[in-house]
Amino acid sequence: MARNRRPVPKEQKRDELLAAAAQLLVLDGYEATSMSRLAQHAGVAPNTLYWYFHDKDELLVAVADRYLQALLREHASLADRPLADQFLWLIERLRPVKHLVATVHNRVAVSASVREWHTGFHQSFENLFERQLAGPLAAEHRTAEFAAATFILEGAITHGIDEATTGQLCKITADRLHRVAEAKMNAI
Template identity: 40%
Template sequence: MPRNRRPRDREAKSAEIVEAAAALFAQVGFDKTSMASVARSAGITTTTIYWYFQDKEALLVAVLDHLLTEMLEGLQAQAARSWTDRLLWVVERLQEHSKLVTAVHALSATSTTVATWHSAFHELTDALLAEELRQSGVDAAQIPAMARLGVFTIEGLLMHPLPREEQRAVLDLLSARP
């Protein structure tokens, strides 16, 4: 029996919309990007976007999921590097999407959709940092606080940009675990 191709076509169209939105969100920011401009960029009508995404916040979450998947794949490719180098790589990737980081923090206060995604993102990053700490022999009792310190450090570097050498010095200090 031939396979129905519609689900794959739907996935491909959804991916095209996400790619268009990601580019626009990065260039002009979430607030300044209209659904109409995303539609134009994706070569579809604005109404078509709503067949795929409930609203602009749902589209943002799809963009964030897409970027997070890319980032996690990239992070795996960094596995042979030092912990400081991997954290520096993460900071640099997040800085490339600083407009999205700012939008997520701002929208988390007013959008349940974005707040839910943001909470899940923090749970994931806490778990990734905790696993890294566990593998490097940090005392189990210190892991939750050290993971939280790592998240705060990364967010601090995003909110208060420093030259790369200073970022490295901060992350080296974080790497010097007790």
Template identity: 45%
Template structure:
């Protein structure tokens, strides 16, 4: 037997033998399940019913937290980025080539997701907005770094674009660690004082 409680304008059934779960906690469980499935099986191969089963919820429960599968994708890639950021802060004083390589290695699990994001951009305003914000954030970080290194103002926009595309390319094309290191060091060598 279940009882019902009002939540965000809808009924939520909770079995009497299960403890009520906070909405944020349940949402995080769905995102964690989606992250595993999207990375292991791929976005296209992951149906919402499969996601619901993996997350241990009824299929319609997902729609209490997410508008659609693209909304879940945005939550997954946002979670990957949020997990990486505090770890990045620990190496923020390293040379830029080391930091770029670290980012690439930590986000390698996103390589399939990066391809999926690019494929979904024309079809989903939510994914397109996330993608644009990712580029804006990455470009802003690179711009601040390159300006601090003394890259001339007339070339900084081009250098930022090259850096962003390099990171994105490394995430989507499976180079081994030595190739990744060489590419990051070659990128950093373009900028004055970047190797010191």
């Protein structure tokens, strides 16, 4: 048990800092937002951020995860919509943070915490695919097909694609996954 407790529980304050950080990071991006400015916007000294987060990368990961978890919670209520619609919804929801998605991919090579979160991010996508497809995929196709679907969605998020093309990409990806799940491999 915690021996000492502050008036504001640690988890809560951490979440407040996260909420404040999310605003600035979404607005201006990772590299254009300094720890000083994040602290200032949260009404706290820069060093306080380093008490709750080891790194700027760890802060990025926490913000990204906060966003992702909220997204997945919201997504749960759409689970019976057509898969292409779910993809479209996901893309439109992730577009506002597309620069952060790009930053995550960029910092995978640099930061261990980002690297770890990134694999979880992909895992979430694959879990979603698996859940939606009812039948399990043949093991030999699963990895590549899921990777292809994930890459298309990631590309649609991070690149500024027009609405019509985005819709087509969602349809292409969903159709393909359904076909593979039905194991009509000769038609693929």
